[in-house]
Amino acid sequence: MDVTNIENQRVKVQEKINNIFDDRQGLSGCCPIKDILGRFGDKWSIYTILMLGREEKLRFNELKGLISGISQRMLTVTLRSLEEDGLVTRTVYPEIPPRVEYRLTELGQGLLLQLLQLADWAKLHIQEILDARQRYAQQ
Amino acid sequence: MDVTNIENQRVKVQEKINNIFDDRQGLSGCCPIKDILGRFGDKWSIYTILMLGREEKLRFNELKGLISGISQRMLTVTLRSLEEDGLVTRTVYPEIPPRVEYRLTELGQGLLLQLLQLADWAKLHIQEILDARQRYAQQ
DNA sequence: ATACTAGGTTACTTTTAGTAACTCAAAAGT
DNA sequence: ACTTTTGAGTTACTAAAAGTAACCTAGTAT
Numbered sequence: 001m002d003v004t005n006i007e008n009q010r011v012k013v014q015e016k017i018n019n020i021f022d023d024r025q026g027l028s029g030c031c032p033i034k035d036i037l038g039r040f041g042d043k044w045s046i047y048t049i050l051m052l053g054r055e056e057k058l059r060f061n062e063l064k065g066l067i068s069g070i071s072q073r074m075l076t077v078t079l080r081s082l083e084e085d086g087l088v089t090r091t092v093y094p095e096i097p098p099r100v101e102y103r104l105t106e107l108g109q110g111l112l113l114q115l116l117q118l119a120d121w122a123k124l125h126i127q128e129i130l131d132a133r134q135r136y137a138q139q
Numbered sequence: 140m141d142v143t144n145i146e147n148q149r150v151k152v153q154e155k156i157n158n159i160f161d162d163r164q165g166l167s168g169c170c171p172i173k174d175i176l177g178r179f180g181d182k183w184s185i186y187t188i189l190m191l192g193r194e195e196k197l198r199f200n201e202l203k204g205l206i207s208g209i210s211q212r213m214l215t216v217t218l219r220s221l222e223e224d225g226l227v228t229r230t231v232y233p234e235i236p237p238r239v240e241y242r243l244t245e246l247g248q249g250l251l252l253q254l255l256q257l258a259d260w261a262k263l264h265i266q267e268i269l270d271a272r273q274r275y276a277q278q
Numbered sequence: 279a280t281a282c283t284a285g286g287t288t289a290c291t292t293t294t295a296g297t298a299a300c301t302c303a304a305a306a307g308t
Numbered sequence: 309a310c311t312t313t314t315g316a317g318t319t320a321c322t323a324a325a326a327g328t329a330a331c332c333t334a335g336t337a338t
Contacts, residue, residue, distance in 0.1 A: 013192060013251065013255065016255050016258070017192055018193065020189065020258055021189070031182075031186075032258060032261035032262050032265040033185055033258045033261050034185050034186070035261070035265065035268075036257070036265070036268070037176070037181075037182075037185065037257070038182060041181075042176075043170075043173040043177060046170075046173050046176065047173070050156050050159065053153075054153055054156045059315080059316090060315070061314090061316075064316095071297065072317065073295095073296075073297075073317085073318080073319095074295075074296065075317095076316080076317060076318085077295090077296095084271065084272055084275040085268050085272060086267060086268055086270070086272075086274075086275075087268075092316095096302095096303055096304050096314095096315090097302095097303080097304075097313090097315040097316075098302095098303090098314095098315055098317085099315075099316090100315080100316065113152070114256070114260045116155050117256065118172060118253055118257065119155070119159055119172045121253045122171035122172050122174070123171050125246060125249065125250075126175070128225060128246055129174075129225055129246070131225070132223065132225025132246075133223055133225075135225075136223040181326090198284080198285090199284070199285050200283095200284065200285075210327065210328065210329090211285075211286065211287090212287080212327075212328075213326075213327065213328095214285095214286095215286060215287085216326090216327095231285095235283090235333095235334060235335045236282095236283045236333095236335075236336090237286085237334095238284075238285090239284080239285065239286090
C-alpha cells in the first residue's frame with residue numbers, strides 16, 4: 001500500500017468518525033457505539049452471547065454451569081439486560097420445577113458475528129497489548 | 140442464501156467460538172475479547188479513540204474540550220489506561236507551561252478500524268434495539 | 279501580590295458489580 | 309410428617325469502580 005492509499009484510507013476514517021459525531025447533534029445525544037458497547041461490553045454478556053451462539057438454546061442452570069464463576073444473580077441480571085435489548089429471548093415453560101429456555105434472536109446472532117470479528121483482531125494483537133502492559137509496568 | 144449455506148455458516152461460527160474457549164484452557168485463563176473490551180469498552184475510551192482518530196494528535200485540554208462532560212481525572216485515567224495498553228502514545232515537551240501530545244499508535248489505529256466496523260453495525264441496528272427496549276419497558 | 283496557564287493529583291462521594299443466603303412450589307426420600 | 313432436592317430466580321448486603329470538587333506546580337503577565 002503506497003502513500004496515496006494510506007492517505008485515502010485516513011480520509012475515509014475521518015469521514016466515518018465525523019458521521020458518528022454528526023448524527024448525535026453535538027455529543028449530548030446518544031452515540032450508537034457507546035450505547036451498544038456500554039450494554040454488552042462486559043465479560044458476562046460476552047460469555048453469555050458466545051455460549052448461546054455455540055449451543056443454540058440453553059436453560060438457566062446450563063448457562064450457569066458453562067460460564068464458570070458467574071453467580072445466579074449476575075446471570076439473571078445479564079440475561080435480563082440482553083433480553084431487554086432484544087438480543088436474547090426468554091421462554092418460560094410453566095412446569096414444576098420451572099423450565100426456562102434462552103436463545104439468541106437474529107439481532108443477537110448478528111451481534112455475535114461482529115463480536116467474532118473483534119475476537120479475530122483481539123487474537124492477532126493480544127500479545128502486543130500484553131507486551132505493552134509489561135513495558136508500562138516496568139516504569 | 141439457502142438452508143445449506145445457513146447451516147455452513149452456523150458450523151463456522153461454532154468452530155470459531157470453540158476456538159476462543161479452547162485457547163484459554165477451561166475458562167479460567169484470559170479471553171482476548173473480554174480482556175480487550177474490558178479495557179476500552181467504556182464510553183470515555185471510545186470517545187478518546189475516536190477523537191484521536193479524527194485529529195491525529197491532540198493535547199490534554201484539547202481532548203478535554205472535545206469530549207464534552209469528561210472531567211480532568213477521568214481523562215487522565217482513560218489516557219493512562221490506553222497508554223498502558225499501547226494504544227496511545229504520550230509525548231511530554233518539557234516547557235513551562237507543560238505541553239503534552241497524545242496520538243494513536245498503529246495498534247490504536249487498528250483498533251479504531253474495528254470500532255468503526257462495530258459502529259456500522261450499531262447504526263444499522265440501533266433502532267431495533269431501542270424498539271426492543273420500549274417493548275420490554277411496557278411490561 | 280494576584281491571577282492565569284497546562285496538565286495533572288488527592289481526598290472524597292456516588293454508582294455499579296458482585297456475594298451469600300433466602301424463596302417458591304411440588305416431588306421424592308426416610 | 310418432615311427434610312431434602314430441583315430450577316430459576318430474589319433480597320439484603322459489601323467491595324470495587326466511576327465520578328466530582330478542590331487543590332498543586334512553576335513560570336509568566338498584570
